[in-house]
Amino acid sequence: MNTPHASAAGAALVEVRGLRTVLNGKTIFDDLELDIPRGKITAIMGPSGTGKTTLLRHVTGQLAPDAGTIRVDGRDVPRLTRSELFDLREKIGFLFQNSALLTDFSVFENVAFPLRQHLRLPEELVRNIVLTKLQAVGLRGAAGLMPSELSGGMARRVALARAIVRDPMLILYDEPFVGLDPIALNQVLKLIRTLNDTLGITSILVAHEFAAVARAADLVYLIAGGKVVARGTPDELTRADSPWTRQFFGGEADGPVPFQYPARDYALDLGFPATAGGAA
Amino acid sequence: MSAERRPSMLGDALAQVGACGLFLLQVLAAVPKSLRHFRETVRQVWFVGAMSLVIIMTCGLFVGMVLGLQLYYVLSIFGGTAALGTVVSLSLYRELGPVVTALLFAGRAGTSITAEIGLMRATDQLAAMEMMAVDPLAYVAAPRFIAGIVAMPLLACVFNALGIFGAHLVGVSWLGLDNGTFWSNMTSSVDVWKDVVNGVWKSVAFGAVVSLIAVFQGYTTPPTSEGVAYATTRTVVFSSIVVLALDFVMTAFLM
Numbered sequence: 385m386n387t388p389h390a391s392a393a394g395a396a397l398v399e400v401r402g403l404r405t406v407l408n409g410k411t412i413f414d415d416l417e418l419d420i421p422r423g424k425i426t427a428i429m430g431p432s433g434t435g436k437t438t439l440l441r442h443v444t445g446q447l448a449p450d451a452g453t454i455r456v457d458g459r460d461v462p463r464l465t466r467s468e469l470f471d472l473r474e475k476i477g478f479l480f481q482n483s484a485l486l487t488d489f490s491v492f493e494n495v496a497f498p499l500r501q502h503l504r505l506p507e508e509l510v511r512n513i514v515l516t517k518l519q520a521v522g523l524r525g526a527a528g529l530m531p532s533e534l535s536g537g538m539a540r541r542v543a544l545a546r547a548i549v550r551d552p553m554l555i556l557y558d559e560p561f562v563g564l565d566p567i568a569l570n571q572v573l574k575l576i577r578t579l580n581d582t583l584g585i586t587s588i589l590v591a592h593e594f595a596a597v598a599r600a601a602d603l604v605y606l607i608a609g610g611k612v613v614a615r616g617t618p619d620e621l622t623r624a625d626s627p628w629t630r631q632f633f634g635g636e637a638d639g640p641v642p643f644q645y646p647a648r649d650y651a652l653d654l655g656f657p658a659t660a661g662g663a664a
Numbered sequence: 665m666s667a668e669r670r671p672s673m674l675g676d677a678l679a680q681v682g683a684c685g686l687f688l689l690q691v692l693a694a695v696p697k698s699l700r701h702f703r704e705t706v707r708q709v710w711f712v713g714a715m716s717l718v719i720i721m722t723c724g725l726f727v728g729m730v731l732g733l734q735l736y737y738v739l740s741i742f743g744g745t746a747a748l749g750t751v752v753s754l755s756l757y758r759e760l761g762p763v764v765t766a767l768l769f770a771g772r773a774g775t776s777i778t779a780e781i782g783l784m785r786a787t788d789q790l791a792a793m794e795m796m797a798v799d800p801l802a803y804v805a806a807p808r809f810i811a812g813i814v815a816m817p818l819l820a821c822v823f824n825a826l827g828i829f830g831a832h833l834v835g836v837s838w839l840g841l842d843n844g845t846f847w848s849n850m851t852s853s854v855d856v857w858k859d860v861v862n863g864v865w866k867s868v869a870f871g872a873v874v875s876l877i878a879v880f881q882g883y884t885t886p887p888t889s890e891g892v893a894y895a896t897t898r899t900v901v902f903s904s905i906v907v908l909a910l911d912f913v914m915t916a917f918l919m
Contacts, residue, residue, distance in 0.1 A: 444795060446791065446794065446795070466799075470797040470799070471797070473794075473795055473796070473797040474797045476795070478792075478795040480788050480791070480792055480795075482787065482788055484787060484788035484789055484791065484792035485789075485792075486789055486792070486793075487783075487784075487787070487789070497796065497798075498796045498797075498798075501796065501797075501798045501803075502797065546796075
């Protein structure tokens with residue numbers, strides 16, 4: 385957490401400065417600053433509802449911030465035109481929380497979709513690329529299935545194959561481990577690591593499973609209350625002595641992140657006279 | 665609650681019309697790009713056109729048979745049953761063909777377009793396309809819009825043909841009208857340009873309106889099951905109203 389931003393700035397693929405986002409009257413980010421170093425796996429962690437998915441949507445230009453800059457590979461995302469944004473997105477892979485496979489197409493066609501839309505490749509080459517990617521996620525045999533025939537974990541692996549089919553420079557994983565059994569989780573973890581090690585793909589990983597994140601991530605940002613509250617390698621964070629890391633990585637029930645959604649006095653809600661303790 | 669200003673129904677409706685107009689411009693701008701997905705457009709023509717054939721043919725046949733019966737009764741009062749073919753074909757070409765086909769089309773194809781796009785929105789498929797740098801307006805919206813414009817006039821022609829066949833079945837085969845009179849009176853009094861082609865123009869316009877409403881409702885639906893349900897209902901309600909209103913305007917101009 386004590387590492388200055390400047391050390392990573394030169395190598396940063398994604399730079400977020402002074403990000404401010406208000407959604408439905410709720411402040412999601414307030415002057416958020418972070419750097420995603422090139423060629424590394426960076427995990428974004430934080431309590432539910434803290435805006436991790438929103439951050440990914442900012443990075444890909446799906447959502448414009450209220451203030452601040454988001455630079456991806458030197459380009460200021462909120463200021464790009466639609467066609468410039470599409471050019472940038474061709475180099476970004478995105479793994480959706482709910483897989484978002486195209487339900488009309490088979491597994492094979494889903495993975496082939498980005499290739500067919502943007503490149504004019506011979507059918508044989510498309511087939512080889514798609515089968516290679518499906519083999520990497522262990523689903524080459526499922527190429528002929530429809531998305532409705534897949535379990536949640538399988539659908540996620542197909543979505544992962546689709547996200548990497550064009551060997552992007554940046555991959556964003558939104559909760560990639562949810563719903564995976566331990567075998568698939570290990571495979572996906574290994575895959576994320578391998579993609580990073582062999583192809584040098586920069587990865588942003590939004591996840592809650594610290595044990596899994598600790599095995600894959602080079603750098604972890606902990607976001608809470610619209611700001612970065614801790615930053616460091618997984619090892620540094622487990623050893624760090626801040627109330628945020630103690631609660632989030634140490635599993636303490638009480639801490640700076642309240643478990644209860646803000647509410648009025650509990651006793652009052654149940655119809656008893658108010659207590660001095662209030663909502664807590 | 666009372667402090668909140670609730671938008672009026674009229675304001676809401678006007679805002680919807682405005683949003684739909686802007687959406688039309690976006691879809692039209694995406695049409696050239698959608699030509700790259702020509703196969704998708706062809707698939708949609710098959711989906712909204714060929715798949716609607718059964719309902720259009722069945723309804724066309726029955727509408728023609730009812731017309732044959734009713735008009736035979738009315739014409740027999742004046743001793744003019746020989747004009748049955750003429751009256752049936754004129755009412756089908758000029759009015760009933762385009763309008764009833766458009767209403768059936770809204771119920772059969774419009775709802776499925778809205779529900780399909782609404783579910784694609786709810787399951788992030790449209791967002792996934794955006795993320796793969798594929799414009800959903802060009803890949804999803806424009807092909808369905810074009811398919812509606814192509815399919816509607818063809819369906820209306822099939823409806824007309826089956827309607828006349830139905831009237832012939834009732835008038836000639838059942839009630840004993842002379843076959844030659846039925847056809848010759850029809851061919852001598854129906855004008856290709858004034859009657860048939862004007863009807864085709866109407867169905868082109870209705871096809872554009874119904875598919876625009878269906879695509880717009882699906883594209884802008886809130887991503888919930890309730891949202892998709894409401895959007896599907898709105899497609900049928902709005903399409904029916906707009907088709908009938910537009911029919912009046914077009915009839916006044918094309919007379």
